[in-house]
Amino acid sequence: MATQRTPSPGTPADPAAGTGTRTPAPPRIPAEERLFSLVLALLASDNGLTKSEILSTVQGYRQRYARSGDNANLERQFERDKDDIRELGVPLETLESPTDPGNNQNLRYRIPRGDYELPTDISFSPEETTLLNLAAMVWREGSLSGESRRAILKLRSLGVTSTEPVLGYAPRLRVRDAAFAPLSSALEKRVIVKFAYLKPGEKDARTRTVAPIALIQQQGRWMLHAEDQDAGGTRNFLLRRIVSPITATSKHFEPFPADAAQLALDELERIWHERTAVVEVEQGSDAATRLQKRPGTTVSDTDPTTLLLHYTDINLFADELAGFGPEALVRTPPELRDAVRSRLEVTAADHG
Amino acid sequence: MAERTPPLQAQDKLTFLLSLVPYLMDHDRISVTDVAAHFGMKPEQIRDAVRLIGVSGVPGDTAAYQHGDLFDIAWDDFEDNDEIVLTNRVAIDDSPRFSAREASALIAGLQYLSALPEHADRAAIASLMAKLSRGASSAPGQVAVASSETDATLAVIRQSVASGMQVEFDYRNSQGSAEHRRVDPLRVESMDADWYLRGWDHLREAVRTFRLDRISAPQVTTEAITFAAGDVVLPELLFEASAADLIVTVDVAPAAAFLLADYMTDGGTQTQPDGRLRTTIRVSHYHGLKRLMASMSGVATVVEPPEARAVVAAWAAAGAARYTDAG
Structure with missing residues (x-):
């Protein structure tokens, strides 16, 4: 290592730098006490504090601060703490010194009260609180469960109690997709990412490089709506079919319009309405029971075994229908009919 | 609440501390x-937080955390009566805003709920979403759920x-029966x-998972329930392994292996000369297996048993x- 590099404010600290090199110095102050003290100090200071003021005076840092010495570890700790605090929605600001712009040592940090506090005209009724509690419980697992848990703590801070106790009954959304958390973080930071994707109907995954626009859910399936950097144009990627870890690149992208998520959903809904299939099901079979209950299904007036079904992706739907074996026969459209038929022939041949 | 409280x-x-202070002020x-x-927490978690708040504060003019720069509580009331009285407060006046991601988690949750028949009041939900966006520290991220x-x-x-x-x-x-x-x-x-219903099955006298799309003619009976949510700890897995399960060896294209994740045993996988992964899966009967395999045409093949x-x-x-x- 040549020179001591001071991490520039606002950029995330090198994650590899922190772990392992941390030297815990006595007395040990719990992380939450240090973070809490930092927020209090920055909220209370109108003009902000410089890094050296923070490190030398704030509880949790001052115990480890060396007056005349190397505080590199402590500085890295401060960089990580800033990221952690900002991630919670605390607006930690950096102000350049008017007399000495560009000098990192003279940057001042503060938390402007108006941006920190919930606006006073925002309040939630007991009915709304009940709904929000239920909304938080939807995220049973996955990355949004941590977010919703913290949101509920903030909601409870306002002191409103729900109109009804939260029943154990609340539909839960199981989000197992490991891609969800890294993608929502890439969305927020506007970073271009790479991942291997198994397109429905294909046997091998291909690497995609995309600018994430929105995470959307249609018919229960989570998708990433993104701009494909190689193919150009936007695509929807099923999270379940992302088969590699998400790799962040060093490239950033410009923000997309705020209604991009809604537009992408509208487009998917339009496709779903447009694409229909006529399927004949064997009476009393599993296919008959389940396909009739598929959202949007219409049963023929003249023949209860003929169903009109909607779908978005022909390959996914063909996989689903092939699973029903002889219980379902596709009448139209021809391309779906062929897709299901050839799937069944391949399965029969592979197992013959 | 019957939910387990995960360790914080x-x-x-930190979020809890920042939320607790304004609540105590009120x-x-x-x-x-x-x-x-x-707050849906354990009393000891509250006591720990109050003890910490009671000794926290701002460095102050002297940068020495003097008495007036710290929160204070009525310690006697706290120690003797388990009651909290905040006697001095610093820095914090109000509840914190939601982060963009917190707001979008709740908004997506609301969108999901609004698809359900009992939360059909779309207008109320829309105004609540607008409030959340306004109460967030920056614009909530792009997460959207279609109503279905x-x-x-x-x-x-x-x-x-x-x-x-x-x-x-x-x-x-x-199996069709x-x-x-x-x-x-x-x-x-x-x-x-x-969609799945998880419940206590009086026929099997055990917890069972039912696919909603296999349920017909549902009716509320006049017989009281024996177990409510919270009386029973539900396993995380939807379908539990049973000793009667059949074990089947399958070759699967590596990229498609995730489709079998719910069924795989702990046996691990071996790469075959053709690049496929050989693994064992657990199925309760062949009726389920044939449907699964037919839906994975070209990417998975049963190896044994014959x-x-x-x-x-x-x-x-x-x-x-x-x-x-x-024809």
């Missing part, structure tokens, strides 16, 4: 038990829970496009034959 991480603890005197109930039709069965289940009466229905299992079941509903879950291969082959061949017969 530093960020959660209550001149409040018992630890009441605070614990309100849901099964009418959901409304019956909701009614069953609300009235505390068992629900009964006809259930056609994947229908049975009449009576169930205490414990939870409804959805995964991808599929009976399993034969069942899958016959199922797929019968399906393909319908196209030949139908």
Whole structure:
């Protein structure tokens, strides 16, 4: 290592730098006490504090601060703490010194009260609180469960109690997709990412490089709506079919319009309405029971075994229908009919 | 709440501290038990937080954390009566804003709920979403959930829970046979496009998972439920392994292995000369297996036992034959 590099404010600290090199110095102050003290100090200071003021005076840092010495570890700790605090929605600001712009040592940090506090005209009724509690419980697992848990703590801070106790009954959304958390973080930071994707109907995954626009859910399936950097144009990627870890690149992208998520959903809904299939099901079979209950299904007036079904992706739907074996026969459209038929022939041949 | 309380991480603890202070400011005197109930936490977690708040503050003009620069509580009331009285406060005046990601988690949750029949008040939900966006520290991220039709069965289940009466229905299992079941509903879950009811099954006298799309003629009975949510700890896995399960060896294209994740045993995988992964899966009967394999055409093949291969082959061949017969 040549020179001591001071991490520039606002950029995330090198994650590899922190772990392992941390030297815990006595007395040990719990992380939450240090973070809490930092927020209090920055909220209370109108003009902000410089890094050296923070490190030398704030509880949790001052115990480890060396007056005349190397505080590199402590500085890295401060960089990580800033990221952690900002991630919670605390607006930690950096102000350049008017007399000495560009000098990192003279940057001042503060938390402007108006941006920190919930606006006073925002309040939630007991009915709304009940709904929000239920909304938080939807995220049973996955990355949004941590977010919703913290949101509920903030909601409870306002002191409103729900109109009804939260029943154990609340539909839960199981989000197992490991891609969800890294993608929502890439969305927020506007970073271009790479991942291997198994397109429905294909046997091998291909690497995609995309600018994430929105995470959307249609018919229960989570998708990433993104701009494909190689193919150009936007695509929807099923999270379940992302088969590699998400790799962040060093490239950033410009923000997309705020209604991009809604537009992408509208487009998917339009496709779903447009694409229909006529399927004949064997009476009393599993296919008959389940396909009739598929959202949007219409049963023929003249023949209860003929169903009109909607779908978005022909390959996914063909996989689903092939699973029903002889219980379902596709009448139209021809391309779906062929897709299901050839799937069944391949399965029969592979197992013959 | 019947939910388990997970251990809090530093960020959660910080959020809790920042949320607890304004709440205490609004209550001149409040018992630890009441605070614990309100925040859905254990009393000891509240006491730990109050002890920390009681010694925290700002460096102040002297940069020495002098008495007036710290929060203070009535320590006697706290130690002797388990009551919290905040006697000095610093820095914090109000509740914190939601982070963009917190707001979008709640907004997406609301969108999901608004698809359900009992939360049909779209206008109320829309105004709530607008409030959340305004109460966030920056614009909530782009997460959107399409509203979708849901099964009418959901409304019956909701009614069953609300009235505390068992629900009964006809259930056609994947073997094609229908049975009449009576169930205490414990939870409804959805995964991808599929909805599941998890409940206490009075026929099997055990917790069972039912696909909503296999339920017909659901009705609320006049018999009271035996178990409510919270009386029973539900396993994380939707379908539990059973000693009667059949073990099947399968070769699968590596990229498609995730499709078998719910069924894989702990046996691990070996790469075959052709690049496929050989793994073992657990199925309760071949009726389920044949449907699974036929839906993974070209990417998964049963290796053994031979009976399993034969069942899958016959199922797929019968399906393909319908196209030949139908012309």
